[in-house]
Amino acid sequence: MSELIKHECGIALIRLRKPLSYYQEKYGTWQYGLNKLYLLMEKQHNRGQDGAGVVSVKMNLKPGQEYIHRYRSIEQNPIQDVFAKVGKSVKKAMKSGKDLSDLKWVYEHLPYAGELYLGHLRYGTFGNNSIDFVHPVMRQNNWKSRTLVLAGNFNLTNTDELFQKLIDLGQHPKNYTDTVTALEKVGHFLDEENQFRFRQYKNEGFSNREISPLIEKTLDVQSILENASKDWDGGYAMAGLIGHGDAFVARDPWGIRPAHYYIDDEIVVVASERPVIQTVMNVKGSDVHQIKPGEALIIKKDGSVSNHIVRVPHKRKSCSFERIYFSRGSDKDIYQERKALGHLLAPQILKEINYDIKNTVFSYIPNTAETAFYGMMQGIRDHLMIWKKEQIRAKNGSISEEDLENIISLEPRVEKIAIKDAKLRTFIADDASRDDLVAHVYDVTYGVVKENTDTLVIIDDSIVRGTTLKNSILKILDRLNPKRIIVISSAPQIRYPDCYGIDMAVLGKFIAFNAVIELLKDHNKEQLIDEVYNKCKAQQNLPKEEIVNYVKEIYRQFTPEQISKKIADLLKPEGCKAEVDIVYQSIENLHKACPNDTGDWYFSGDYPTPGGNKVVNTSFINYVEGFEGRAY
Structure with a gap:
């Protein structure tokens, strides 16, 4: 994606099933689990740049010894900062001459020499970027089985309802965030489960000291998660550690x-993405499994692992935008899906260029559109093969050597036109600087486009706001003096906000939405804005389950082609000499390319949860009222 759309969060969980001595003997280091955690987090760095955190739990220490350690960072390179802190105690011990082959001493004195680790990479979709909002978050207690650590890749759409439920339980939450509400909700039912077990064993005549290990052994994590999550509306992969050694995702x-x-x-290894685990553990894709919708992977203190349903599974609506852009393209399925999107x-592209391959240059916007580009070019070449056969057959055996050579030699002209300046990209941090510097994020290759003759076709994986296209890419492409520039989006038009973990929540920032508003003005249909606004306002106090997405009525007035044409008009820079067109993927083709990931609410407005309709209506109200804040 050429634009700065920030990513969702990433989780990494490690449970060692052998003593540290096992890893010391087999792999030459007791830090085997810690090293794997670091790699899992680095390989998922694309999923969060605002902060990182790590928690370690030791399961076999005596009372009075600190068994849980956490470090979080919001530094510029948070993963490096976290693990520098983690490694500080090791370096200090080495300098003081401690024998680090004495694993009993290591286990008892070095903070992160544990059996259970939880790491998190954060992009802050809720709350500001302070250390308090960085995961993992903790709820501590003197009873290990009541201590809870939580980290997740999630957004909940009904934080207001959940917050009120906590108040109704008699709690006084310290912050109004989905993270706090999730932590306290799980924590509440963790406390209740502990209390239930305590009464049970007390009635059976066990002493308090005997009861604690019994609770740790029999704690019903499945029941805790069933009760805690029953009111959650949103998308989530929620990972947790309980102080005595149980874990779940x-x-x-x-x-x-x-x-x-x-x-x-x-x-046991858990991460947000399959290829990350494949790479870090050097295993086949078939060895890595998905946690199924509505299920929890539960790891008990004794190392046993099981899968349990904690919410009734609904029709699978896994996020297709995750496949298009956010996930690592090294996953075998995602790679093929992105190629299919281009293919x-x-x-449609051939129709746009009137099949004039000779006077067309094909390229892509680095870096994430590269795979879709390969698929697009395969599709172009497949057409060319058919055309070549037709041309040769049409000659009916009377073709000259020159004609045959001309037919066979015709190939699409592929060039690397846009070159991303990665160093400059990372330098751009704030909006004010971005406006001045964005025009120089990309360089272009001169001398490969025939001036005033060639059409330049360039593919991007998605077009959300269009600011980088207008302020940078189209301007620099126009310097090559093509006759026409066609920008291809491998994703459909992004029309509706996301509310499940990706930072695309404000309607007024979507170029497709701005285009349809301009079309309403062009066709004297502006009254529809007020009509939809009034319908949305009328729903504000309804339960989320009764809310209808009335914003769809705005888009129904025009065809996708009309909206694409208006988007091209809006994004064409002032002074641009070339004709500019934009071609979007269809939703139908999206489903063909990603048949198992049908969550298309960005494009269709069909939200999988009731909270989605509430969010899109609130976002529209915010747009009309000029409020740019969060819609959920």
Whole structure:
């Protein structure tokens, strides 16, 4: 994507199933689990740049020894900062001459020499970027089985309802965020489960000291998660550690947010993405499994692992935008899906250029559109093969050597036109600087476009706001003096806000929405804005389950082609000499390319949860009233 759309969060969980001495002997280091955690987090760095955090739990220390350690960072390179802190105690011990082969001493004295680790990468979709909002978050207690650590890739659409429920329980939450409400909700039912077990064993005649290990052994994590999550509306992959050593990762019942795991007799690994686990653990894709929608992977203190349903699964609506852009393209399925997205666009592109391949240059906007580009070019070449056969057959055996050579040699002209200046990209931080510097994010390759003759076709994976296209890419492409520039989006028009973990929540920032508003003005249909606004306002106090997405009525007035044409008009820079057109993927082709991930609410407005309709209506109200704040 050429634009700065920030990513969702990433989780990484490690459970060592052997003593530290096992890893010391087999792998040469007791830090085996810690090293794997670091790699899992680095490989998922794309999922969060605002902060990082790590928690370690030791399960076999005596009372009075600190068994849980956490470090979080919001520094510029938070992962490096976290692990520098983690490694500080090791370096200090080495300098003081401690024998680090004495694993009993290591276990008892070095903070992160544990059996259970939870790491998190954060993009802050809720709350400001302070250390208080960085995961993992903790709820501590003198009873290990009541201590809770939580980290997740999630957004809940009904934080207001959940917050009120906590108040109704008699709590006084310290912050109004989905993270706090989730932590306190799980914590509440963790406390209740502990209390239930305590009364049970007390009635059976056990002493208080005997009861604690019994609770740790029999704690019903499945029941805790069932009760805690029953009111959650949103997308989530929620990971948690309980102080005595139980762990879990729960996934939303629609499968919106991803979670994958790998298990062998040495280790349990959970991460947001499959190829990350494949790479870090050097295992086959078939060895890595998805946590199913509505299920929780539960790891007990004794190392046993099981899957349990904690929410009734709904129709799978895993996020297709995750496939288009946010996930790592090294996943075998995602790679093929992105190629298919490009391939399916080929007939439309050929029609746009009037099949004039000779005078067309094909390229892509780096870096994430590259795979779709390969698919697009395969589609173009497939067409060319058909055309070549037709041309040769038409000659009926009388073709000259020159004609045959001309036919066979015709190939699409592929060039690397846009070159991303990665160093400059990372330098741009604030909006004011961005406006001045964005025009220089990309360089272009001169001398490969025939001036005033060639059409330049360039593919991007998605077009959300269009600001970088207008302020940078189209301007620099126009310097090459093409006759025409066609920008291809491998994703459909992004029309509706996301509310499940990706930072696309404000309607007024979507170029497709701005285009349809301009079309309403052009066609004297501006009254529809007030009509939809009034319908949305009338629903504000209804339960989320009764709310209808009336914003769809805005888009129904025009065809996708009309909206695309208006988007091209809005994004064409002042002074641009070339004709500019924009071609979007269809929703139908999106489903063909990503058949197993049908969550298309960005494009269709069909939200998988009731809270989605509430969010889109609130977002429209905010637009009309000029409020740019969060819609959920």
